[in-house]
Amino acid sequence: MPPSSPSRPGSGEEVRRWYGEHFAEGATPSYRAAYPCGRDGALGLDYAAAAVDAAPAQQVQAFCGVGNPLALGDVLPGTQVLDVGCGAGFDCFVASRLVGPTGRVEGIDTTPEMVGRALHHFQEAGLSQAKAREASAEKLPFPDASFDLAVSNGAINLMPDKLRAFREIHRVLRPGGRLHFADVVRTGEPSKEQGDPDAWSR
Numbered sequence: 001m002p003p004s005s006p007s008r009p010g011s012g013e014e015v016r017r018w019y020g021e022h023f024a025e026g027a028t029p030s031y032r033a034a035y036p037c038g039r040d041g042a043l044g045l046d047y048a049a050a051a052v053d054a055a056p057a058q059q060v061q062a063f064c065g066v067g068n069p070l071a072l073g074d075v076l077p078g079t080q081v082l083d084v085g086c087g088a089g090f091d092c093f094v095a096s097r098l099v100g101p102t103g104r105v106e107g108i109d110t111t112p113e114m115v116g117r118a119l120h121h122f123q124e125a126g127l128s129q130a131k132a133r134e135a136s137a138e139k140l141p142f143p144d145a146s147f148d149l150a151v152s153n154g155a156i157n158l159m160p161d162k163l164r165a166f167r168e169i170h171r172v173l174r175p176g177g178r179l180h181f182a183d184v185v186r187t188g189e190p191s192k193e194q195g196d197p198d199a200w201s202r
């Protein structure tokens, strides 16, 4: 999320187009965020250096989270994890190491290019318990009560219908399941430009 980008997307479709353009599979992410991303971002957010070093380099490079949702509580072996707005799948990679072979990690993202990157990197890393698919958080392609833990990193602020996304996350979590998310919030009134419908998520 580059809050200072003049071409920041607003609607769901524009978000998809924007991330697709800037995160094509195999390419170095082509935007400059207003906050540290990639390896520096992950280390600055206290991801374990061992996990950062173990992940595929291009997956780490495409990390654009704003926090470390997996550090918000224990993630035990065998846990079934959903990553909402998984991007290139760095949190899925980290979660896979925590849940181990008896666990399961599913990433969803609305941008096909991001899903392509995530799948490529899961294969590169030899992760059999991680999957990714194209889907919107507002319409999750999973039955009720499918997961123990949902995580999301820097994605909910981009969603046009946040209430629907939260309802969907609640639906797919088992009773007693948890949501760990990190995101950005605006304090104060948006500027005139930020109030433009095309730039609401800036």
Ligand SMILES: C[S@@+](CC[C@H](N)C(=O)[O-])C[C@H]1O[C@@H](n2cnc3c(N)ncnc32)[C@H](O)[C@@H]1O
Binding pocket: 001, 012, 015, 016, 019, 062, 063, 064, 065, 066, 084, 085, 086, 087, 088, 089, 090, 091, 108, 109, 110, 111, 114, 135, 136, 137, 138, 152, 153, 154, 155, 158, 159, 160
């Ligand atoms: C700032 S990136 C963060 C990606 C990843 N979580 C990370 O930490 O690197 C935000 C991601 O949210 C995805 N996204 C935006 N709106 C979405 C929605 N409605 N449903 C699912 N994913 C969405 C974008 O495609 C993008 O990959």
